[in-house]
Amino acid sequence: MNKTYRFDTMADLVALAEAEDISLGEVALRHEVALGQLDRDEVLAAMRTRWATMKQSMEVGLAAPQKTMGGLSHGAGQMMAGHRPVLSDAIATGVMARALAVNECSAAMRRIVAAPTAGSSGILPASLWGAQQRLGCEDEAVVMALLAAAALGMVMANRATISGAQGGCMAEVGVSAAMAAGAMAEMAGAPPDVAVHAMALALKNTLGLVCDPIGGYVEVPCIKRNAIFAIHATTAAEMALAGIRSFVPADQVIAAMKEIGDAMPKKLKETSQGGLATTLIGLEVMARRPRVDHVQG
Numbered sequence: 001m002n003k004t005y006r007f008d009t010m011a012d013l014v015a016l017a018e019a020e021d022i023s024l025g026e027v028a029l030r031h032e033v034a035l036g037q038l039d040r041d042e043v044l045a046a047m048r049t050r051w052a053t054m055k056q057s058m059e060v061g062l063a064a065p066q067k068t069m070g071g072l073s074h075g076a077g078q079m080m081a082g083h084r085p086v087l088s089d090a091i092a093t094g095v096m097a098r099a100l101a102v103n104e105c106s107a108a109m110r111r112i113v114a115a116p117t118a119g120s121s122g123i124l125p126a127s128l129w130g131a132q133q134r135l136g137c138e139d140e141a142v143v144m145a146l147l148a149a150a151a152l153g154m155v156m157a158n159r160a161t162i163s164g165a166q167g168g169c170m171a172e173v174g175v176s177a178a179m180a181a182g183a184m185a186e187m188a189g190a191p192p193d194v195a196v197h198a199m200a201l202a203l204k205n206t207l208g209l210v211c212d213p214i215g216g217y218v219e220v221p222c223i224k225r226n227a228i229f230a231i232h233a234t235t236a237a238e239m240a241l242a243g244i245r246s247f248v249p250a251d252q253v254i255a256a257m258k259e260i261g262d263a264m265p266k267k268l269k270e271t272s273q274g275g276l277a278t279t280l281i282g283l284e285v286m287a288r289r290p291r292v293d294h295v296q297g
Helices: 010-020 024-034 040-062 076-081 091-107 123-135 140-159 171-189 193-203 222-241 251-262 280-288
Strands: none
Touching: 010 024, 010 140, 010 193, 010 251, 024 040, 024 140, 024 171, 024 193, 040 076, 040 091, 040 123, 040 140, 040 193, 076 091, 076 171, 091 123, 091 222, 091 251, 123 171, 123 222, 140 171, 140 193, 140 251, 171 193, 171 222, 193 251
């Protein structure tokens, strides 16, 4: 048995899981225990606390419009929750509503779980909420899915980045969507390699996404991106469950993300010096409100 449960690549992660016939979430759990800081029960308890916090931020954001720092968003989660679906279904619109709600809480400086960043904090909880509704599973299944997401996110962070300032928004909402896609696939019973294909499908279809927050506030386009990419993550997971595979292996997708992020102009990486931030309306916002540095990651 590999006592350290070390994995540097997605290929390593899948190989570990397959060698011991365990899930990605179980690999992540054993990895944390092997670090020696916490025992198994303590790791699970810590992740239960994170899920409880995620659920709380979804509820808070849906209960009332949040006063965001920049004042550029107001009640989008609540508005979506009250919408009668026309082109989707109630669970899908519930996912969108919760992703918006969490990210509005983030922009209002309320308590959230960065997953992996504050600016992308709505995608993972909303996606897993939706999967839980469809699958009818208990919170313990979500806890293991969160551990799987953590393992996937750790590889992406170490091999590339989860910083919008380094890699654009693909490093934030892209990574979060990829984490969510892999985690949802595993919740639905997918083996480790299929879950990683879900992750790759989600990530590669965010490549090149810039980070261009208006006024430096993590509100426009960030809040609405969370809702859109939660559905994106669900689509990637469903495709993988259908047997569709990423033609480009996951580790090569991550390498491509790093290459693109390194090549991306600085003005499109969290500086608010290009993209939507410098549209006419973006400039109007900056003229009315003092520009701030990107206040959340």
